[in-house]
Structure formats: structure tokens, C-alpha cells
Amino acid sequence: MKKALYIVTSMDTGGAETVFMKYYRALDKSRYQLDFCVSSDVPGFYDAEIESMGGRIVHTVKKTEAGPVASFKRLMQIARDGGYCCAVRSSQHSLSCLDLLAMRFGGVSRTIFRSSNTGTVSNSKKETLLHNLFKPLVRVAATDFAAPSTEAGVYMFGKAGVSGPRFHLMKNALNLEDYAYDASTRDDVKRELGVPAESYVVGHVGRFSEQKNHLFLVDVFAEIARRRPDAVLILVGKGETRTAVERRVAELGLTDRVVFAGVRSDVRRLYSAMDVFIFPSVYEGLPNVVVEAQANGLPCVISDSITREVGICENVVYKSLGDALDEWADAALSADRIGSSASARDLKGSGYEINSELPGFVRLVFG
Numbered sequence: 001m002k003k004a005l006y007i008v009t010s011m012d013t014g015g016a017e018t019v020f021m022k023y024y025r026a027l028d029k030s031r032y033q034l035d036f037c038v039s040s041d042v043p044g045f046y047d048a049e050i051e052s053m054g055g056r057i058v059h060t061v062k063k064t065e066a067g068p069v070a071s072f073k074r075l076m077q078i079a080r081d082g083g084y085c086c087a088v089r090s091s092q093h094s095l096s097c098l099d100l101l102a103m104r105f106g107g108v109s110r111t112i113f114r115s116s117n118t119g120t121v122s123n124s125k126k127e128t129l130l131h132n133l134f135k136p137l138v139r140v141a142a143t144d145f146a147a148p149s150t151e152a153g154v155y156m157f158g159k160a161g162v163s164g165p166r167f168h169l170m171k172n173a174l175n176l177e178d179y180a181y182d183a184s185t186r187d188d189v190k191r192e193l194g195v196p197a198e199s200y201v202v203g204h205v206g207r208f209s210e211q212k213n214h215l216f217l218v219d220v221f222a223e224i225a226r227r228r229p230d231a232v233l234i235l236v237g238k239g240e241t242r243t244a245v246e247r248r249v250a251e252l253g254l255t256d257r258v259v260f261a262g263v264r265s266d267v268r269r270l271y272s273a274m275d276v277f278i279f280p281s282v283y284e285g286l287p288n289v290v291v292e293a294q295a296n297g298l299p300c301v302i303s304d305s306i307t308r309e310v311g312i313c314e315n316v317v318y319k320s321l322g323d324a325l326d327e328w329a330d331a332a333l334s335a336d337r338i339g340s341s342a343s344a345r346d347l348k349g350s351g352y353e354i355n356s357e358l359p360g361f362v363r364l365v366f367g
Contacts, residue, residue, distance in 0.1 A: 002367070004033075004034055004085060004086040004365050005037055006090070008038060008089075010038050010042065013046075015288040016114065017044075017090075019148070020090070022175070023358065023361050026358050029054055033055065037075070037078060039071075040062075058082070071099075072102045075103060076105050076106035084108050086367070087108045089112070089114065091114075092156075092285070094130075094133075094137070097134060100112075111142050112144045113145055115153055115156030116285045117152060117283065117285040118152050135156070144364065146167070146169070146170040147285065148169070148171060149310070150162060151286075155285075169351075171357055173353060179268050181337070185272040195234070195273070200232070201232050202224060202233045202234070202332065203277050203278070203293075203298075204278055204279065205267055205270070206279070206289060212241075214241060215245060216280045217280050218248050219252075220278060221233045222252045222325075223325045223326055224333060227333065233259065234270065235259065235261060236270060237263060242260070277301070279293075279302040280321060281305065283306075290306070291352055294315075294316065295352075298337060299337060304320050314346075315336060315338050319331055
């Protein structure tokens, strides 16, 4: 059996982690196994599922607490003990390449850096400087480069890196049948969330963070709610800006029309309850949830700072964050669903069906 290691802070419900879980579920585990190396001491959302499928959660130390040297040594030891043919590090910051360098020193022959975004958490001058400083080291630490989109690749590896033989598009593929629209599920979810059966539902799935731009989303919803008295907003996720978003919702008098659904294990069901998916992120690599929403046939209104590569189906509309709120509302209210069979055809044709993409994933990661 061939074994590979995926290195991440925690196996929570972030986009990159969720994508790897989809590939892991589809793997033939009699031939291939993935272990997951985390630095968080808090159990991750996917930990129990990973272990139920035979995978291991391997713990390293936090750089911020133990220091970078201790972290490097611990990762070297994990590499020596694990017998891994490959290690994958998914990150939006080039500094994370040090983890792959430790893997190389520990004897892992293939190392893959997967660029997960087109910006860093804060985009501060200091963080940008550090990112640019360590980018050349990525080329040394990683034998191969990967990203969910060309733009995410260019952000980390440069245009030359993306055009070279070491770069691979690792698409955010999924089991399309799992996300197909279902009318009975729509009714069930609305009932479970306390949403009126005939309501018009605006949806969003994502971590509460500055990147995801929830405050702008709430302002757009306020304009939609002004025109549609039956409108309800469902927000799925958790994060550091949730309190500020709750405050904005209350200030706008929308408390009774916004559902904070938290982190869910059944997100794919929630898409069927929605009528439009709005995603006004400041930056993204290639948002996994927008692919999922399209698989459900949902119209998606997203910011034009997001790569055009995610606009696979015909009912994806790009809007500038500089556009007026009423223009965003117009786009949302005029958008229509398409049938799941049509969306599945488009997504499969563009390489987003998990079983079609799995052989390429196996070749890249396991050789």
C-alpha cells in the first residue's frame, strides 16, 4: 500500500480540507492511504471520519508556540517514521514551504505545494513581504506545484511556474449526484431551520472572515429584503467576524430574517433550500462552495475578484464589489436555477466530477 501525507493546520471545514476529503473518500483504500498531519490540538471537524476510513491524524507542534526549529524537527521525524511516498502542503502563504523542506530532509521524495488562494489572510505589508521573500524557496522545497485555478497558481509560483511541467491543476472535484437538487430535501431543510415554506432564500457558505466579506453580503441582502418581504438569508459557517455580522444584521432590523446555521455536516442538503447563492469574497483561489452550488443548479452571483475559471455554468454572474447594492440585488433577483442534469453535464465536461479526476490525483500524489 502506498501512503501519502497531507499537512494542514486542522482538518476543519475549510475549502482545501473539504476538497481533500472528497478525494480521500473516493480513493481505493486497499491500495492507497492518506494520513493527515495537523498542528491544532483541538479535534478537527473531519478527524473522526478520517479515522473511520483507516487514516491517521498525526500531530506536529505549533510554530507559534514551540518555534520553527522544533516544528521542523518534528516534521522530519514524522517523515522518517511514516514511510510516505509523497507529502502535500496546502496553503496560501509561501512560508509553509518549510514544512515540505522538512519532509524532504526526512526522506520523502515527492513534495507538492498546493496554492489554495490568491491572497493571504491579512494582506498586510509585512505578510506580503514575507510571502514574496519565501516564494523562491517554494521551488526548492516542492518537487511539484498544484492549485485549484491558474490564478492561484500564478499567485504562488509565478507565470513561469504555472507554464512549466511541475505545475498541475488539482480541481475542486466532487460527486455530482451528492449535490443534485431535490424538492423534498428543500422542504425538509426549510422546516428544520424554521424558514417559511414559500420564502425566497439567499444562501452563503463560508468562514466568517474579512476575506468572505459578510458585511457586504448582509447589505446586499437588506436591499433584497426591501423588495422581497418573503426573503430569508441563510449563513453557513463559523469564524472571527460572526459577532460583527450579527451586529450589522441587528442594526438593519433583519434579525428575524437571517439564519446563522453554524458549521454543518450536511451542507449539500442546504443548497436545495436556496434560491440564489451570493459570494462576494475579496479574493479566492477557486471557491469550492461555488462549484457545489452550481452542481445543485443554483444561480450564483459572485464578485469579479474571483477567478473566471469557477464560472462553469451559464447562471453564474460576476459583479464588481464597487457596484451599487441595488445592482447586486438586481442580479440576484433576476437569476434562475438550471436543471441538475444540465449543471452536471457542464461540470463534468469541465473536469469537476470526482471519479473522472481521481486517476490524475492518484498519479500526482502516489506516483
